[in-house]
Amino acid sequence: MVQASETMTGAGDLDALIRDRVDALVTTRVDELMALEAARKAAKPKKLSIIATKGTLDWAYPPLILATTAKTLGWEVGIFFTFYGLKILQKKRNLEVGTTGNPAMPMPITMPQLMTALPGMTPMATWMMKRQFKDHGVASIDELLDLAVEMGVKLIPCGMTMDVFGFSKDGFIDGIEPVCGATHFLDWASDSDVSLFV
Amino acid sequence: MVQASETMTGAGDLDALIRDRVDALVTTRVDELMALEAARKAAKPKKLSIIATKGTLDWAYPPLILATTAKTLGWEVGIFFTFYGLKILQKKRNLEVGTTGNPAMPMPITMPQLMTALPGMTPMATWMMKRQFKDHGVASIDELLDLAVEMGVKLIPCGMTMDVFGFSKDGFIDGIEPVCGATHFLDWASDSDVSLFV
Amino acid sequence: MVQASETMTGAGDLDALIRDRVDALVTTRVDELMALEAARKAAKPKKLSIIATKGTLDWAYPPLILATTAKTLGWEVGIFFTFYGLKILQKKRNLEVGTTGNPAMPMPITMPQLMTALPGMTPMATWMMKRQFKDHGVASIDELLDLAVEMGVKLIPCGMTMDVFGFSKDGFIDGIEPVCGATHFLDWASDSDVSLFV
Numbered sequence: 001m002v003q004a005s006e007t008m009t010g011a012g013d014l015d016a017l018i019r020d021r022v023d024a025l026v027t028t029r030v031d032e033l034m035a036l037e038a039a040r041k042a043a044k045p046k047k048l049s050i051i052a053t054k055g056t057l058d059w060a061y062p063p064l065i066l067a068t069t070a071k072t073l074g075w076e077v078g079i080f081f082t083f084y085g086l087k088i089l090q091k092k093r094n095l096e097v098g099t100t101g102n103p104a105m106p107m108p109i110t111m112p113q114l115m116t117a118l119p120g121m122t123p124m125a126t127w128m129m130k131r132q133f134k135d136h137g138v139a140s141i142d143e144l145l146d147l148a149v150e151m152g153v154k155l156i157p158c159g160m161t162m163d164v165f166g167f168s169k170d171g172f173i174d175g176i177e178p179v180c181g182a183t184h185f186l187d188w189a190s191d192s193d194v195s196l197f198v
Numbered sequence: 199m200v201q202a203s204e205t206m207t208g209a210g211d212l213d214a215l216i217r218d219r220v221d222a223l224v225t226t227r228v229d230e231l232m233a234l235e236a237a238r239k240a241a242k243p244k245k246l247s248i249i250a251t252k253g254t255l256d257w258a259y260p261p262l263i264l265a266t267t268a269k270t271l272g273w274e275v276g277i278f279f280t281f282y283g284l285k286i287l288q289k290k291r292n293l294e295v296g297t298t299g300n301p302a303m304p305m306p307i308t309m310p311q312l313m314t315a316l317p318g319m320t321p322m323a324t325w326m327m328k329r330q331f332k333d334h335g336v337a338s339i340d341e342l343l344d345l346a347v348e349m350g351v352k353l354i355p356c357g358m359t360m361d362v363f364g365f366s367k368d369g370f371i372d373g374i375e376p377v378c379g380a381t382h383f384l385d386w387a388s389d390s391d392v393s394l395f396v
Numbered sequence: 397m398v399q400a401s402e403t404m405t406g407a408g409d410l411d412a413l414i415r416d417r418v419d420a421l422v423t424t425r426v427d428e429l430m431a432l433e434a435a436r437k438a439a440k441p442k443k444l445s446i447i448a449t450k451g452t453l454d455w456a457y458p459p460l461i462l463a464t465t466a467k468t469l470g471w472e473v474g475i476f477f478t479f480y481g482l483k484i485l486q487k488k489r490n491l492e493v494g495t496t497g498n499p500a501m502p503m504p505i506t507m508p509q510l511m512t513a514l515p516g517m518t519p520m521a522t523w524m525m526k527r528q529f530k531d532h533g534v535a536s537i538d539e540l541l542d543l544a545v546e547m548g549v550k551l552i553p554c555g556m557t558m559d560v561f562g563f564s565k566d567g568f569i570d571g572i573e574p575v576c577g578a579t580h581f582l583d584w585a586s587d588s589d590v591s592l593f594v
Contacts, residue, residue, distance in 0.1 A: 014215075019223060021415060025422050026227040033426055034235065046388045051592065053458060062251060062281065062395070065358075069380040075388075083458065136362045160461075164532045182465040190442045190471075190589050193388050196249065196395035197458070197592035217421060224425040232433065244586045256479065260449060260593070263556075267578040273586075334559045391586050394447065394593035 049189035055087030057095040064144035071151040082158035097125040149175035247387035253285030255293040262342035269349040280356035295323040347373035445585035451483030453491040460540035467547040478554035545571035
């Protein structure tokens with residue numbers, strides 16, 4: 001409570017007056033600015049950045065399922081396709097499931113790893129996985145790619161590995177981002193809330 | 199700029215007094231509030247979110263080792279088990295090491311990839327890895343899972359891939375979180391400090 | 397609300413003067429301090445933390461390419477080498493490409509998975525990948541490691557898995573960080589902007 005001096009000598013009182021006034025104003029103003037800052041942060045959409053490096057059918061699902069799921073939550077999402085992951089962007093893609101080297105792959109019958117290397121096993125496992133996903137109402141890779149483009153997921157092909165592995169932009173699906181490098185992608189991803197290397 | 203009347207004794211002085219006083223008070227108060235904000239942030243536990251997608255013995259270790267390690271640092275930790283990773287949650291799990299396709303797997307003797315596909319290699323590599331970890335005092339997957347549950351690591355099974363791969367909640371170990379989807383997990387993980395796709 | 401004495405000439409004016417002056421100064425000062433804080437945050441380098449767990453030629457590239465790329469952007473970068481990833485740090489490393497289990501591996505001719513397990517396929521694929529990268533002007537793993545050390549990328553070997561897999565610090569290249577554990581690395585990585593498990 002401010003007590004003004006009767007005689008107006010009261011420099012100390014003036015000091016107290018200023019101090020109290022300032023303190024109240026600063027607190028209010030800082031609280032206001034901090035609330036504004038918090039609101040600005042909360043309003044900023046979350047960002048998911050994925051690096052998709054694998055080109056088999058099984059490992060094509062996680063980036064696309066996570067990306068489209070994040071979009072339904074209103075997130076900003078980008079997938080950088082590099083190395084074998086570039087196969088996912090191909091128009092004429094033929095993604096297969098690798099069975100050898102993955103004893104965790106659920107198989108219709110138990111078999112040694114040597115049998116998983118038999119000529120017919122890769123197409124069989126690929127067919128099985130496609131059927132399993134379809135039977136359980138999960139979208140196919142074709143559908144997930146269409147959905148991702150439609151929802152605005154940034155699908156970004158890595159220029160450097162396109163050259164190395166011999167991929168051409170002409171062979172890729174429509175609706176994807178311009179070819180770019182890791183520099184550009186890292187810069188874009190630098191304020192990610194969740195980042196994943198698949 | 200405040201223009202004080204000349205008829206008011208010491209108006210310029212008053213102005214300077216106010217300015218200095220305000221400046222000092224504002225700085226102090228803002229510093230205080232910012233320190234409070236920083237302390238609040240520092241007190242908030244760090245968060246680690248892991249997506250565990252692989253179901254072999256070797257790839258079961260990293261999510262569980264990282265999760266329990268983060269817990270010792272006081273972090274909040276969640277692992278979303280999806281795709282082959284669901285095998286890790288099974289009560290009657292039989293995690294094996296895949297040798298084919300991984301020429302980086304340390305082998306007792308050098309051998310071509312074809313030999314790694316021989317019927318006996320998967321159980322042999324699995325046995326070797328278990329012995330190696332045990333001999334060096336590293337907990338087994340059973341022990342790491344028990345520890346994770348005890349420490350409060352959230353172990354979350356992915357409902358969608360449970361359906362696709364034919365896993366049932368009844369077959370999973372006790373102490374895990376309710377079955378949920380990628381939407382729920384991404385939302386939980388949206389303020390992660392470290393996020394990893396294993 | 398400040399109540400100035402009636403006997404004090406211009407006390408109300410003084411009150412208003414102080415209020416306005418304070419209000420302006422507080423706003424200016426708080427804005428200044430918040431801008432300083434924002435500038436401090438913006439000036440803080442971004443941080444990339446990578447866990448490198450794979451020891452084949454193909455999976456040695458991504459951590460080193462991403463790490464050196466992030467360094468060109470001025471980021472702070474650390475790679476924690478664990479599990480098979482420790483092979484990358486070996487002076488006498490012989491990184492090979494696994495062909496079995498990866499039907500996405502571009503092959504000179506179409507072949508069933510069984511053929512990918514033939515004795516000559518691993519060295520052939522390794523030779524092919526090295527040539528492909530060299531032909532397209534991409535640095536070799538040797539060059540990328542040299543560059544990483546020179547640029548100040550922290551290359552950190554995981555002590556626990558060194559023991560388990562039988563790696564010794566003497567066998568590693570020069571210029572790397574002291575051996576440490578997951579606890580130390582997670583603590584370092586806890587303010588990462590981008591974190592990746594390769």
